[in-house]
Amino acid sequence: MLRMKTLKLILIRLGQVALVLLGATFFVSILVRQLPGDIAYMINPTATAAERASLRHELGLDRNYFVSYWMWLSPILRGDFGFFIFGGKVLPVIKSAVPPTLQLIFYTQIVALAVAIPLGITSAYKQGTRFDRFISTTLFSLHSIPNFGIGLILSVLVGVKLGIVPPSGYGRISDGLLQHFKFMLLPVMTLAIAPISSYTRLLRSEMIATMREDFVTLAKSKGLSNVRILFRHVLRPSSITLMTSAALSMGGLIGGALVIEIIFVIPGMGTQLAKAIGAREFIALQSYVVIVATFYLLFNTIVDILITFVDPRTRNRHA
Amino acid sequence: MTALIKLTDFSVSFSTPRGDLHAVRGVDLSINKGESVGIVGESGSGKTVLSRATMGLMPSTATCTGSVEFNGVDLSRLSRKDLRNYWGTGMAMVFQDPMTSLNPVRRIGSQITEGLIVRLGMSKEQARGRAIELLDRVRISDPFATMKKYPGELSGGMRQRIVIAIAIACTPELLFADEPTTALDVTVQAQVLELLAELRQEFNMTMLLVTHDLGVVAGQTDRVVVMYAGQIVEAATTKELFKNMKMPYTEALLKSIPRLDQQAGQRLKVITGRLPDPTKPEPGCAFAPRCLYATDKCRSEQPPLVTTQTGHQYRCFFPLGGAN
Ligand SMILES: Nc1ncnc2c1ncn2[C@@H]1O[C@H](COP(=O)(O)OP(=O)(O)OP(=O)(O)O)[C@@H](O)[C@H]1O
Numbered sequence: 275m276l277r278m279k280t281l282k283l284i285l286i287r288l289g290q291v292a293l294v295l296l297g298a299t300f301f302v303s304i305l306v307r308q309l310p311g312d313i314a315y316m317i318n319p320t321a322t323a324a325e326r327a328s329l330r331h332e333l334g335l336d337r338n339y340f341v342s343y344w345m346w347l348s349p350i351l352r353g354d355f356g357f358f359i360f361g362g363k364v365l366p367v368i369k370s371a372v373p374p375t376l377q378l379i380f381y382t383q384i385v386a387l388a389v390a391i392p393l394g395i396t397s398a399y400k401q402g403t404r405f406d407r408f409i410s411t412t413l414f415s416l417h418s419i420p421n422f423g424i425g426l427i428l429s430v431l432v433g434v435k436l437g438i439v440p441p442s443g444y445g446r447i448s449d450g451l452l453q454h455f456k457f458m459l460l461p462v463m464t465l466a467i468a469p470i471s472s473y474t475r476l477l478r479s480e481m482i483a484t485m486r487e488d489f490v491t492l493a494k495s496k497g498l499s500n501v502r503i504l505f506r507h508v509l510r511p512s513s514i515t516l517m518t519s520a521a522l523s524m525g526g527l528i529g530g531a532l533v534i535e536i537i538f539v540i541p542g543m544g545t546q547l548a549k550a551i552g553a554r555e556f557i558a559l560q561s562y563v564v565i566v567a568t569f570y571l572l573f574n575t576i577v578d579i580l581i582t583f584v585d586p587r588t589r590n591r592h593a
Numbered sequence: 594m595t596a597l598i599k600l601t602d603f604s605v606s607f608s609t610p611r612g613d614l615h616a617v618r619g620v621d622l623s624i625n626k627g628e629s630v631g632i633v634g635e636s637g638s639g640k641t642v643l644s645r646a647t648m649g650l651m652p653s654t655a656t657c658t659g660s661v662e663f664n665g666v667d668l669s670r671l672s673r674k675d676l677r678n679y680w681g682t683g684m685a686m687v688f689q690d691p692m693t694s695l696n697p698v699r700r701i702g703s704q705i706t707e708g709l710i711v712r713l714g715m716s717k718e719q720a721r722g723r724a725i726e727l728l729d730r731v732r733i734s735d736p737f738a739t740m741k742k743y744p745g746e747l748s749g750g751m752r753q754r755i756v757i758a759i760a761i762a763c764t765p766e767l768l769f770a771d772e773p774t775t776a777l778d779v780t781v782q783a784q785v786l787e788l789l790a791e792l793r794q795e796f797n798m799t800m801l802l803v804t805h806d807l808g809v810v811a812g813q814t815d816r817v818v819v820m821y822a823g824q825i826v827e828a829a830t831t832k833e834l835f836k837n838m839k840m841p842y843t844e845a846l847l848k849s850i851p852r853l854d855q856q857a858g859q860r861l862k863v864i865t866g867r868l869p870d871p872t873k874p875e876p877g878c879a880f881a882p883r884c885l886y887a888t889d890k891c892r893s894e895q896p897p898l899v900t901t902q903t904g905h906q907y908r909c910f911f912p913l914g915g916a917n
């Protein structure tokens with residue numbers, strides 16, 4: 275019974291993802307067509323009028339929106355992400371650029387949660403004390419520095435001056451795990467500061483609010499220890515809110531990762547996007563956007579489904 | 594008879610942005626083993642604060658003064674940790690609102706077994722067996738299935754039965770029942786009250802039944818304490834109280850007993866006016882602004898709590914039926 279219901283729920287969510295993707299890519303394809311000037315000219319300024327006309331025909335730009343959208347979409351559905359105008363297939367580039375970006379995002383999320391959860395619990399438990407105030411001021415100050423600023427400072431201080439880890443660059447896992455993590459350390463720290471700050475504050479305030487709930491007083495009245503109450507009764511409902519927020523921040527994290535990649539010279543999707551924009555590789559650009567949007571939606575959907583499992587309150591809502 | 598619990602000049606105040614809020618003021622109350630005492634008063638009169646503060650379940654914004662003795666031990670002198678040893682086993686509480694008093698993200702089973710494991714040192718298996726017995730005892734029809742459920746899957750009446758099961762799990766000597774039926778449907782109300790009365794007999798518990806409904810008190814208690822604005826304004830055996838009511842406030846409360854044809858939770862407001870602001874104590878009788886019999890004396894002077902020869906207590910200059 276429950277299985278069927280959850281399966282149905284997952285299918286519905288995936289269907290929604292497909293619909294949103296369809297809408298988003300259609301929007302992107304219209305956007306590209308709406309760019310001022312002749313795309314064919316931008317792609318190849320030295321082409322003759324005839325060459326440009328044939329390029330436009332190839333891209334479907336001389337047809338109506340839907341046809342040209344379909345001409346662009348159908349190869350992608352078959353896994354064909356097109357060619358660079360200046361030669362070469364787009365797919366291999368995507369294949370090599372996606373892992374660094376995903377790693378960056380996942381490590382950041384893990385580090386942020388690993389730091390924020392103990393900090394949040396302790397701050398909530400010690401609310402109003404010196405410790406609590408110290409943590410919140412520190413995090414607030416760090417949070418107010420923009421990402422790229424922190425990145426540059428860390429890169430110069432830790433990377434160049436101290437020389438503990440490389441200031442920039444990227445190492446594949448297959449080329450040595452230690453080296454891989456050394457390269458990742460600074461960008462992940464940079465990216466993690468904002469979520470650490472917001473997760474800590476969220477968990478702290480959420481736990482403080484939960485501590486005032488009747489069910490916590492009832493748990494107390496059973497004669498349980500403070501620690502037990504904190505972990506068994508306060509943390510779980512509060513962490514659901516944290517997870518939701520972590521999930522919602524995935525999108526922002528993608529954006530942050532794309533920028534940080536450029537600073538730390540990591541050959542991920544951000545770097546490729548920047549390159550494609552600079553080189554006017556519109557076909558590749560569209561494919562990249564599809565990839566980024568797909569990951570964005572998938573993250574949100576997966577977390578949504580996970581939360582349904584963790585939080586019995588949402589389960590009932592769907593029942 | 595020995596007093597199981599004895600409050601002496603017990604007061605509770607909260608520090609709020611608007612100044613000190615005096616929720617309970619100078620309460621003297623002694624309850625004997627095996628007694629069932631009702632605390633009656635309208636919403637905001639300090640019943641919940643009194644019962645929770647007696648247990649020691651107050652937030653850090655509250656200040657309690659006076660003494661609470663349980664079995665001769667002054668609880669206010671105990672450390673937090675020592676006090677905890679009385680909770681669950683010595684005293685337990687059924688909360689007012691079953692919708693908020695169970696943890697929404699933990700299964701019913703674990704919420705019942707928790708106290709048994711931590712406080713009574715039972716094994717998981719023992720605790721599970723006992724929890725199922727308890728669920729059966731509070732008349733949950735399918736205890737096995739209910740163990741695995743979350744509070745959100747149960748009705749208010751079932752949740753309150755579970756809260757009761759949790760409260761009696763470690764067989765406390767003293768059970769506080771804080772308006773255990775206010776949030777429930779009328780038909781369920783009667784069932785829950787009946788269940789509480791049975792359990793009291795069976796487990797030989799002393800009970801403090803908090804309610805705003807004199808009608809509930811009539812059938813369930815040996816003695817009644819009427820509270821108004823944080824003070825005891827009348828106290829007597831239940832029989833005496835209904836026969837020989839002294840306080841104008843109690844009389845007004847009696848007239849506001851809800852009838853069967855009313856919806857659950859719907860509160861009557863037969864008594865015109867409102868409770869005084871608990872942050873600004875008035876010089877005279879707290880009930881004076883709403884009292885039908887108030888005089889200038891009532892407005893300027895605090896009436897003392899008078900005890901008659903029969904032990905009937907009241908706080909009024911002009912008691913109904915005269916001072917006898
Ligand atoms: N945590 C708190 N902080 C500040 N004031 C409080 C707190 N808890 C209760 N009060 C105040 O204490 C007074 C007594 O409240 P209490 O909850 O004891 O009333 P009650 O008699 O139980 O009413 P009800 O029938 O609505 O449950 C009220 O004025 C209330 O606002």
Ligand code: SF4
Pocket residue numbers: 840841842878879880881882884885886887888891896908909910911912
């Ligand atoms: S003292 Fe006066 S105001 Fe107070 S209850 Fe008695 S008659 Fe009413």
Ligand SMILES: [Mg+2]
Pocket residue numbers: 640641642689771772
């Ligand atoms: Mg109350």
